[in-house]
Amino acid sequence: MIGSVTSFPAQACRVRDNTLAPQRRLYALRECALHCAPYGFRATWHHLVVAARIPRRLTDDLDALVRAADELQRTRELVLHRAQEYAALRRREKATGMRTPRTSPPWNSWGWSQIAYCPDPEHHPTGPLATVVQAVLDRYDAGVDVDRHCLACGIERRRPGRACSTCGVHPDGPAARWRASQIEERWQRVWHREFDDRPTPLVP
Numbered sequence: 472m473i474g475s476v477t478s479f480p481a482q483a484c485r486v487r488d489n490t491l492a493p494q495r496r497l498y499a500l501r502e503c504a505l506h507c508a509p510y511g512f513r514a515t516w517h518h519l520v521v522a523a524r525i526p527r528r529l530t531d532d533l534d535a536l537v538r539a540a541d542e543l544q545r546t547r548e549l550v551l552h553r554a555q556e557y558a559a560l561r562r563r564e565k566a567t568g569m570r571t572p573r574t575s576p577p578w579n580s581w582g583w584s585q586i587a588y589c590p591d592p593e594h595h596p597t598g599p600l601a602t603v604v605q606a607v608l609d610r611y612d613a614g615v616d617v618d619r620h621c622l623a624c625g626i627e628r629r630r631p632g633r634a635c636s637t638c639g640v641h642p643d644g645p646a647a648r649w650r651a652s653q654i655e656e657r658w659q660r661v662w663h664r665e666f667d668d669r670p671t672p673l674v675p
């Protein structure tokens with residue numbers, strides 16, 4: 472995970488490079504989202520498409536790609552900062568002979584890019600990514616019990632071990648056992664950005 476982090480800035484530059492073909496810029500954004508995906512790749516991608524309003528035809532609004540890259544970069548910087556703080560803490564702990572970490576933050580156990588994993592690509596928190604990630608980290612630091620409360624939205628959990636019914640975040644991270652019907656079909660629609668507000672024509 473750490474090795475791939477270094478290529479995020481290079482990919483973000485490609486997203487912003489208006490001399491590149493729109494499709495190449497989109498693929499660069501996809502690389503960014505593979506490196507920094509707080510909800511897991513699919514739900515993060517869905518969020519970016521909706522929040523940055525990436526149109527089906529990219530040339531209709533190329534700035535949307537830049538908005539999405541900016542949002543990812545803000546989120547990545549937030550997590551990177553925390554991960555660096557944690558690494559420094561571990562160095563201090565090891566120096567005093569503490570071999571096992573006192574705490575294991577979400578980005579360690581899940582990979583830092585899946586801090587608020589949402590198994591359903593279309594059900595995830597609706598706020599800005601960085602705000603949600605900050606809320607998870609703050610609740611984690613405050614010692615909120617993940618079995619009783621959702622770390623992302625804070626509501627009380629009625630059913631432990633299930634994705635939050637409000638925001639979609641699953642407490643088990645990517646290890647979550649989760650099934651949905653037609654998930655591949657739905658994902659294809661997300662990938663091709665075929666879920667905008669235009670009414671679907673009725674097939675006679």
Ligand SMILES: [Zn+2]
Pocket residue numbers: 621622623624625626635636637638639640
């Ligand atoms: Zn929630």
